[in-house]
Structure formats: C-alpha cells, structure tokens
Amino acid sequence: MRRAIRDNGLSLFFLALFVLALAGQSIAGFVQTNSERTDHGLPAAGFGEFVTSSDFLVDVAENWQSEFLQFFLFIAATVWLVQRGSPESKKPGDEGTGSDEDQRVGAHAHADSPRWARAGGWRTALYGNSLLIVMGAVFLLSWLAQSLGGLVVMNEENAMHGAAAMGWLDYVGSADFWNRTLQNWQSEFLAVGTMVAFSIYLRQRGSAESKPVGTPHHVSALESECPPAALWSSSP
Amino acid sequence: MPAREETAGMRWMFWTWMGIIVAGLAAMIAVPLSGR
Numbered sequence: 001m002r003r004a005i006r007d008n009g010l011s012l013f014f015l016a017l018f019v020l021a022l023a024g025q026s027i028a029g030f031v032q033t034n035s036e037r038t039d040h041g042l043p044a045a046g047f048g049e050f051v052t053s054s055d056f057l058v059d060v061a062e063n064w065q066s067e068f069l070q071f072f073l074f075i076a077a078t079v080w081l082v083q084r085g086s087p088e089s090k091k092p093g094d095e096g097t098g099s100d101e102d103q104r105v106g107a108h109a110h111a112d113s114p115r116w117a118r119a120g121g122w123r124t125a126l127y128g129n130s131l132l133i134v135m136g137a138v139f140l141l142s143w144l145a146q147s148l149g150g151l152v153v154m155n156e157e158n159a160m161h162g163a164a165a166m167g168w169l170d171y172v173g174s175a176d177f178w179n180r181t182l183q184n185w186q187s188e189f190l191a192v193g194t195m196v197a198f199s200i201y202l203r204q205r206g207s208a209e210s211k212p213v214g215t216p217h218h219v220s221a222l223e224s225e226c227p228p229a230a231l232w233s234s235s236p
Numbered sequence: 237m238p239a240r241e242e243t244a245g246m247r248w249m250f251w252t253w254m255g256i257i258v259a260g261l262a263a264m265i266a267v268p269l270s271g272r
Contacts, residue, residue: 004244008249018256052263141265146264149267152268152272
C-alpha cells in the first residue's frame with residue numbers, strides 16, 4: 001500500500017488538490033450566487049441546485065477548455081518547433097515525428113513495447129497520436145460545454161432584464177463567449193511561453209521539469225540530446 | 237530496486253483521471269442542454 005502511494009504520488013497529489021479546489025470553488029460560487037439572488041429579491045438556491053446549474057458549470061468548463069487547449073498545443077507544437085536550451089524541447093535538428101526506429105514502432109518495437117506500437121498500420125498510427133487526440137477532444141468538448149452553459153446563463157440574465165432569448169450561434173459570436181474564452185487562453189499561453197524560456201536559464205534541482213542544475217544553458221531535453229538506450233528491458 | 241513493470245496503481249491512476257474527465261464533460265454538456 002505504502003509502495004503504491006509512493007509510486008503514484010504525483011497523480012494522487014494533484015487529484016487531492018483538484019478535489020479540494022473544485023469543492024472550494026463550488027462553496028465560494030454558492031455563497032456569491034445566493035448573495036446576488038438576495039440582492040435581486042430572489043429566494044436562495046440550495047447547494048445541490050447550484051452545483052447542477054449552468055451558472056456553476058460554465059465557470060468550470062471555461063477553465064477546463066483553456067487548460068486542455070494549452071496541453072494540446074504544447075504537445076503538437078513540440079513535435080515541429082524547438083527552443084534551443086529548453087528541457088521542454090527537443091534539440092534543433094530533431095523536429096518532426098521521428099523515424100520508426102527512433103520511435104520503436106512496427107518492426108523496431110521491443111517485446112515490452114505497447115501492443116499497438118508493435119501492430120503496425122492504422123493501430124500504430126492511431127496509438128502514436130493518442131495523447132494529442134484525447135487532449136484535443138477534451139478541449140473541444142469542454143469548449144462546447146462552455147458555450148452551452150454560457151448561453152443558459154446569458155438567457156437567464158436576458159429574461160431578468162426583459163430582453164429576448166439568444167440562440168447558440170449568436171452566443172458563440174458574442175462578446176461574452178469570447179471574453180470568457182480569451183481571458184483564459186492568454187494566461188495559458190503566457191505560462192507555457194514563460195516555462196519554455198525560463199527553463200533555458202533557470203533550474204529546479206530534482207524536478208523532472210528542469211534540466212539538471214549543472215547542465216549547460218545550450219542543452220535541450222536530455223532525452224533528445226542523448227537518447228537513453230537502456231530504457232527497455234528487452235531488445236527488438 | 238523499483239519494479240520495472242506496469243502496476244495496478246498505474247492503471248488506477250489512468251482510469252481515475254479518465255473517469256473524472258468523462259463524468260465532468262457529460263455533466264457540463266447535459267446540464268445546460270436540460271436548460272438548468
């Protein structure tokens with residue numbers, strides 16, 4: 001049990017943080033919403049009612065979509081673009097999807113390679129892009145969720161002010177939708193760009209996100225600089 | 237010497253996070269479609 005917790009500590013740590021932050025967001029949002037409802041002379045909502053309302057879920061969705069867009073773009077861009085000296089990047093000259101030999105797929109797969117890496121054909125092609133496909137799908141679906149939730153919230157406000165209800169297409173072209181979207185995107189792009197550039201010159205001893213402290217500034221990700229030959233317990 | 241093989245914990249972590257994502261997306265799409 002102790003071994004299992006240690007082996008999965010990184011996932012478990014973020015799982016705990018995620019649950020606590022979402023719980024905190026739901027409580028703070030519930031208090032704020034009910035204070036606004038009281039100001040407008042409306043009866044207070046129950047907690048269950050609030051967390052299953054578009055009012056709460058649109059705020060969750062707009063943050064989800066931007067995070068998954070960030071990772072989607074980061075995964076895709078680091079295939080083709082490099083930053084010399086960043087541990088987040090391959091070294092210049094390594095751009096692209098790599099040879100089958102480099103990627104250990106098809107005939108170059110090892111006995112303990114994933115089954116679909118060995119299979120060849122469409123299965124290896126699909127598996128070879130599975131991380132990007134899943135992150136992209138979560139981005140698009142949470143962006144769709146943001147648009148649907150945002151529309152319900154906007155139409156509730158329109159109804160309170162006696163304005164006509166809006167359709168989905170009108171809403172996805174509205175300032176409200178793009179304000180919610182772009183305010184999240186800008187911070188994600190800032191953080192990714194900063195991480196790529198700062199990690200050229202700054203270090204965190206012991207972190208997998210940093211180069212080892214004594215590594216020269218011009219060295220990119222070590223896996224790209226010197227491919228590890230000993231990762232596999234078996235030969236092809 | 238750490239084990240060099242896939243463990244049940246690795247599968248648990250993968251499917252736990254996948255479950256959170258799928259359940260979250262389903263809720264965030266179904267709730268506004270129901271008009272709430």
